[in-house]
Amino acid sequence: MEKVICKKIATATKELLNCDSSVxxxxxxxxETAATPLANQPSPYIKGVYDETKIGAVKKITIKAVHNGKDIVFYCEWESGKPNKEIGDINVFPDGVALLFPFKDIDKTPIxxxxxxDYPTNAWYWRPDFEEKPKNQVSHGLSTSLYTEKSSISSYSRWANGKWCVVMARPMKATQxxxxxxxxxxxKAIGFGIAVWEGSNGERGGIKAFSKEWRELVIEA
Structure with a gap:
């Protein structure tokens, strides 16, 4: 299992919520990411109209994680030809990125x-139309994702030179x-996955690119 090391650093969260931070x-x-399987889509309409070879426009994403003992912060960057910030015509949707974590045994939790x-997942879901207030989601399988009433996730985002940069931060322990x-x-170590949506490709909901396997996030003491 590929590992990502979350280093402990003495940097304020406000500074970390900056794409240009030296950190x-x-x-x-x-x-690397891959298209979500069309067979997993619950909608007969989606299965009927989508070409599986065109799902998953984003093929890779750059990621880094650090923590300062209080908050954990993730940096995500990926190529996107233009920013899609809101729902447009029938085929244009907001871009997005999400981090996914298993609540329990990673080996029994299908990503x-x-x-x-019995083995749910927790997602931190960012979209540009959320106005830097990412949603906290819980899922118990396909088509079961629900936002929790509150979310303590914060973010900063920027699109420039054909790339999105999104930084998401949250207290190490739930506070709301x-x-x-x-x-x-x-x-401690925990499994995590990632998903990316390219809105101009008609991607939304379960139509996205994602990491096909759990990665291991090792959080430094």
């Missing part, structure tokens, strides 16, 4: 189905009442 200039990992009833989410502990 993000080196040590980044490049993860391609976003978990099961009713916010069902994973706790991330220094000195």
């Amino acid at each position: 993000w200039q080196s040590g980044k990992a490049v993860l 391609n189905e976003m978990g099961t009833q 009442p009713g916010e069902e989410t994973v706790d991330l502990m220094p000195g």
